[in-house]
Amino acid sequence: MSTLQAGTAPAAAGPSVPRRGRGLLRRTIFHNATLAAGSLLILLVVIIAIVVPLVSPGGATALHPAASLTGPSGSYLLGTDQLGRDLLTRVAAGYRISLEVSLGSVGLALLLGVPLGLLAAMGPRRLGGMIMRLLDVLMAFPALLLAIVVVAMAGTGTGVLLLAIGIVYIPVVARVMRAAALNTSKEPFVEAARARGATFGRLVLRHVAPNSLGPVVVQASILMAVSILLEAALSFIGLGVQPPTPSLGLMLSSGRDFMASSPWVVADPGVAIVIVVLGFTLIGDGLQDWLDPKKRVIGR
Amino acid sequence: MTMLEVTNLTVRYRGAERLAVDQVSFTLGPGEVLGIVGESGSGKTTLAMALLGLLPPGAQVAGSVRFDGQDLLRSSEKQLRKLRGSQISAIMQNASTALNPSFTIGSQLIALLRRHRRLSRQQARAEAVSWLGKVGIPAPESKLSFYPHQLSGGMNQRVVIAMALALQPRMVLADEPTSALDVTVQAAVLSLLRTLIDDSASAMALITHDLGVVAQMCTQVVVMNGGVVVESGPVSELFVAARHEYTRRLLASLPGRRPRPSSLHPAGGST
Numbered sequence: 001m002s003t004l005q006a007g008t009a010p011a012a013a014g015p016s017v018p019r020r021g022r023g024l025l026r027r028t029i030f031h032n033a034t035l036a037a038g039s040l041l042i043l044l045v046v047i048i049a050i051v052v053p054l055v056s057p058g059g060a061t062a063l064h065p066a067a068s069l070t071g072p073s074g075s076y077l078l079g080t081d082q083l084g085r086d087l088l089t090r091v092a093a094g095y096r097i098s099l100e101v102s103l104g105s106v107g108l109a110l111l112l113g114v115p116l117g118l119l120a121a122m123g124p125r126r127l128g129g130m131i132m133r134l135l136d137v138l139m140a141f142p143a144l145l146l147a148i149v150v151v152a153m154a155g156t157g158t159g160v161l162l163l164a165i166g167i168v169y170i171p172v173v174a175r176v177m178r179a180a181a182l183n184t185s186k187e188p189f190v191e192a193a194r195a196r197g198a199t200f201g202r203l204v205l206r207h208v209a210p211n212s213l214g215p216v217v218v219q220a221s222i223l224m225a226v227s228i229l230l231e232a233a234l235s236f237i238g239l240g241v242q243p244p245t246p247s248l249g250l251m252l253s254s255g256r257d258f259m260a261s262s263p264w265v266v267a268d269p270g271v272a273i274v275i276v277v278l279g280f281t282l283i284g285d286g287l288q289d290w291l292d293p294k295k296r297v298i299g300r
Numbered sequence: 301m302t303m304l305e306v307t308n309l310t311v312r313y314r315g316a317e318r319l320a321v322d323q324v325s326f327t328l329g330p331g332e333v334l335g336i337v338g339e340s341g342s343g344k345t346t347l348a349m350a351l352l353g354l355l356p357p358g359a360q361v362a363g364s365v366r367f368d369g370q371d372l373l374r375s376s377e378k379q380l381r382k383l384r385g386s387q388i389s390a391i392m393q394n395a396s397t398a399l400n401p402s403f404t405i406g407s408q409l410i411a412l413l414r415r416h417r418r419l420s421r422q423q424a425r426a427e428a429v430s431w432l433g434k435v436g437i438p439a440p441e442s443k444l445s446f447y448p449h450q451l452s453g454g455m456n457q458r459v460v461i462a463m464a465l466a467l468q469p470r471m472v473l474a475d476e477p478t479s480a481l482d483v484t485v486q487a488a489v490l491s492l493l494r495t496l497i498d499d500s501a502s503a504m505a506l507i508t509h510d511l512g513v514v515a516q517m518c519t520q521v522v523v524m525n526g527g528v529v530v531e532s533g534p535v536s537e538l539f540v541a542a543r544h545e546y547t548r549r550l551l552a553s554l555p556g557r558r559p560r561p562s563s564l565h566p567a568g569g570s571t
Contacts, residue, residue, distance in 0.1 A: 188397040195352050195392070196412060196463065197385035206411075210402040 035286025041279030045095055052092035072264060079264040081255060087268045094248040094269060097241055098276060101162050102227040106220050108166030109173045114209075114216060116170070117177025122185060122204050132178070135171035143168045143226075144233060151239045161240050165227045176219045180212035187211070214291040221284035225277045232273055248273050303503050304328040304351075304471060305366040311346050314358030320346040322527040323363070328471070328503050328520070333494070335518035335535065336507045337550070343527040344507045345393075348475050351505070352390055353380040367471070386416050389469040391477045395457035399448040405432075405459045406444025409466065416467050431462040436492055454485040461489070465496055472497065472504045478513070490517055511550060515539060523547050 063083050072079045078087040116135070120128040138146070150164035184190065190207050198207070228248075234240035235249030243250060248269040255265035304327065311321040321343045328334050338344050349355050351365060353372055365372040367388065372380065384390075392398040400408060409428040413419055419427065425444070432440030435458040448456055457477065464472055477493065478486040494517055497504050506517055514521055514535060521538050523531040523546065531544040538547065 188392055188394060189400045191354065192390070192392045192398040192460075193400070194354060195384055195390040197381045197383070197416070199381065206403075207400055211400065 032286050032290050034282050038279050038282025038286055041275055045276045048092050049095035056089040078268045081265050082258055090246040091268055091272045093246040097247050098228045098231055101231045102224045104162040105165035105227050106223050109169035113170045113173025114177050117174035118181055121178045121181035135174050139171040147234055156242055165230050169223050176215050180215045181208050184208045184212045218284050218288045221280055221287055225280035228276055302327040302329050308363035310362040311350055312360045319527050324529050326522050330503055331501050332520055333504045333518045335514035335521040337514055338524035339509055342524045345475055348473050348507055386467045387469055388471045389464040391460055391464045391474040393476045395460045396453050398460050401448055404445050404447055409463055412463055431466045435462045454481050457489055468500055470502050475507045
């Protein structure tokens, strides 16, 4: 109740500037636990990815043969693998790769998918149909299979991985963008802008696009989670990051043989994947609630 | 002298049996306010869209709409774009959805002014503030940074009116400008609109289903029913002696004109 009053007070006070900034952040965290929890998990992941490699002696590929397959302890917080490499350092380095690949691939998908979706919704009907049919073909392939094809053609490596996953998600982003833009283009304010003599480009860029990005942002957050899984899967089957570069999927795959005697070797990267995927999924869910006016507790 | 001359305007939507607008003709001169009256579905809004050249792609149009001698129905999109906003502007039905929710009202108004006229940012800003003041928004300077959802429906409608008049168009098309407002705000907005129109000597076409609004605002009136103009003429004559049966029934359905507590009189037009 008190927050409700806090939200309406500035309007009643008249000429004061609408409240934004810290107030918004605070309200969001209190009223959207999902978004807050997801953000905390991702913050944790980012801190691990940045800080641990800085303080770890020797780095992710340093071998300590004498200490191979030791369990979690004071000197090795998450234990070591079969070559005596510190698993915490390797998880942190793996996070770096995961975040690089997922940010890059989702960024690529947004960069191409958003304009394509806008064009399909707002451009000439025939062009729109053509774009969507092409994307349908792309979408008909299972994501993993499509990524494997790209890797098979272009070879392995982080850059190729990023490209492969990005291409897979272009149609997903484009479809969401198209649907949102089609909805927005029927809004009265778009017609009002036309009645004021707005050009086509202006209609699309200033009136339709900014009011259609909400669902795309939600989708992008979910895609971050899925692309981390896809990267792990590709690395697991040997088509992603190549050893000795650490990657969560690669750690899972090379640790399989020691799973029975030293479970932490696979538990560490496994739990690490769960944390980051859960984080991005929660952020996506939270954003969806936050952007949905019907669920917004105090929107205005 | 006429500014707008509509002759035998006919509109049919794709796949529709009936004509949405059937052989409509009227003229509008500077300083005149024309009321276009009729119930829902009588073709009022279609008529307005046709005047702006904003009919959906499937609509078939015949007849002519001359604005200063230029036939709007045969003009290119580019020619129409030059007219829209600066020569002919429109006030849409529902103000709260007629403003872009992603931008502040100040940025929308300033962008409009700068797009059509050569103004610096400061000049456009000053002009925007003065227009918000003219349409009766208190503390206009501070309202520039408000988003549409932070303002009430009545305030938004004033912003929409400011945007429609800011470029000093020669003709304003108002499609039910007050139907989304409550009665007290309605009266204030209407008298404001009337004052602004009188000051600028532009013409206005006011689309409404409310004969009370017509009596308050208009000099001329066109009554539509089922896409056809059933009666037209000066407002004074229409209210004194309506010739057409449909107009008489519209008048009789007004509350409070002739108190008859025993019966209601729906106009019963063919729509």
